[in-house]
Amino acid sequence: MKIVTFNQANSILNQYLAEVRNINIQGDSLRFRRNIERIGEIMAYEISRDLPYHPIEIQTPLAKTCENVPAVQPVLATILRAGLPLHQGFLNYFDHAENAFVSAYRKYIDIEHFDIHIEYIASPRLDNKILIITDPMLATGGSMELAYKALLTKGEPSHIHIVSVLASQQAIEYLQKTLPDAKTTIWCGAIDPELNEHSYIVPGLGDAGDLCFGEKE
């Protein structure tokens, strides 16, 4: 399974990553959402280089010419609710993509224990399509695994791109065991070393959904 970790190279993405992590900046929710969206835009550009291309002929005002353009549009799937700004970043680049939405949330039994609940899925058929699933946080990897399994009920994609802003080392190892090796690529801004006792990523950034949209009761 190919894994791409963006912060291993220098790029402007690292500036946005630093701002979403920074406790003195991340409280500005408009900026937080926009930074996540900008990370999505940069990742969408990088993933666009992995798509199949074909030449098309175009008429300019002066002559005919050819450009290589994507031969297919991916299906953009995201996990509600924290996935929405990252998803928007991808939509900004893939104009004609189909979209899929899955809800997943942690229902706490007590302060340390939770189940992940999937209650909603809206997706096109996925057979032989390139599926991109975005979620800013891969902590245990449980939400991504369940969302992926829910999406599989809509058909077998030809390739799956898993996209996150921050992943824990544990989630990467878990998804490597759980998702089909030969046709999965994981793209993440950074891989962080630890999960705390509440299964939050450390150093991480805190609760991405709350920082985007406010606290849940």
Ligand SMILES: O=P(O)(O)OC[C@H]1O[C@H](OP(=O)(O)OP(=O)(O)O)[C@H](O)[C@@H]1O
């Ligand atoms: O890898 P996991 O251990 O499953 O944790 C990651 C999940 O947690 C967050 O969502 P959350 O459950 O907080 O829901 P929200 O988007 O409504 O905030 C995040 O957006 C992931 O979906």
Ligand SMILES: O=c1cc[nH]c(=O)[nH]1
């Ligand atoms: O660190 C984490 C883990 C789950 N969800 C988040 O938003 N942050």
Ligand SMILES: [Mg+2]
């Ligand atoms: Mg949350």
